[in-house]
Amino acid sequence: MANETKAKTAGKLGGKKLVTQSKVTMNFARHKSDFNFGKVALVALIIIVATLLFTKFAILDPLDQKTQALNELSSKQTQMDILNAKLAGWDELQALYGRYSYGWMTEDETNLVERMDILRLMEKKILPRARIEDFSISQNVLTVNLEGITLEQTSSLVTLLEEDPLVQSATVYKASNDDDAIKEVNLVVILAKEVSENG
Numbered sequence: 276m277a278n279e280t281k282a283k284t285a286g287k288l289g290g291k292k293l294v295t296q297s298k299v300t301m302n303f304a305r306h307k308s309d310f311n312f313g314k315v316a317l318v319a320l321i322i323i324v325a326t327l328l329f330t331k332f333a334i335l336d337p338l339d340q341k342t343q344a345l346n347e348l349s350s351k352q353t354q355m356d357i358l359n360a361k362l363a364g365w366d367e368l369q370a371l372y373g374r375y376s377y378g379w380m381t382e383d384e385t386n387l388v389e390r391m392d393i394l395r396l397m398e399k400k401i402l403p404r405a406r407i408e409d410f411s412i413s414q415n416v417l418t419v420n421l422e423g424i425t426l427e428q429t430s431s432l433v434t435l436l437e438e439d440p441l442v443q444s445a446t447v448y449k450a451s452n453d454d455d456a457i458k459e460v461n462l463v464v465i466l467a468k469e470v471s472e473n474g
Contacts, residue, residue, distance in 0.1 A: 388415050388441065388466040396441055401462075404432050408459070417464040429460055436464055443467040 393412055397419070401407060405424040410417065424432070429447055436445040442464055449461035 383414070386415070386468055388468045392441060393417055393466065396436075396439060396464075400436055400439065401432065404428055404435075405460070415466040415468065417466060419462045419464070421460040421462060424460055429462075433462070441466055 390412065397407070397410070397417075401419060401421070405421040405428065408420040408422050410419040412418075421429075433445045433447065436442045443466060445462060445464045447460055447462055449459070
């Protein structure tokens with residue numbers, strides 16, 4: 276259809292006639308659309324791919340990592356439970372065998388001189404020179420009651436004991452005499468473990 280226009284006279288303006296055009300018919304012919312399906316499909320494809328990539332890297336991969344971490348933690352917890360079950364009796368075992376090592380001793384106990392070393396000292400230094408009535412050992416202190424020894428022998432015994440690396444000091448606290456012979460001597464010997472170990 277062709278457009279038909281009709282000129283209308285609208286009056287005079289300054290001595291001239293004004294002519295306006297008016298459309299008296301309508302054109303229903305379709306114009307060719309600019310819609311391009313290929314471009315729309317490409318944009319839609321890009322949006323879908325971007326969404327899938329975002330879903331994979333931002334949601335699924337971190338979720339998978341968390342799941343793997345939880346599975347690993349569960350596995351480690353199971354291993355820990357098995358080990359704890361195997362070690363259930365360890366405290367009793369440690370208490371049972373702890374007395375055979377120095378780990379159970381206090382600091383004072385580890386500083387004690389070995390009792391066998393004290394007995395050897397008595398056997399080598401004291402017994403050949405006097406008769407031992409009785410003795411006691413407390414911490415690192417040896418107390419000996421002697422009989423049948425003179426003052427001179429007592430003095431030489433003290434000197435002999437103090438020369439031993441196991442002895443820190445030796446002191447006579449009480450002596451009762453009968454004529455030339457001393458009836459009873461109370462001898463206190465302080466021992467030193469560290470000198471004994473290094474010597």
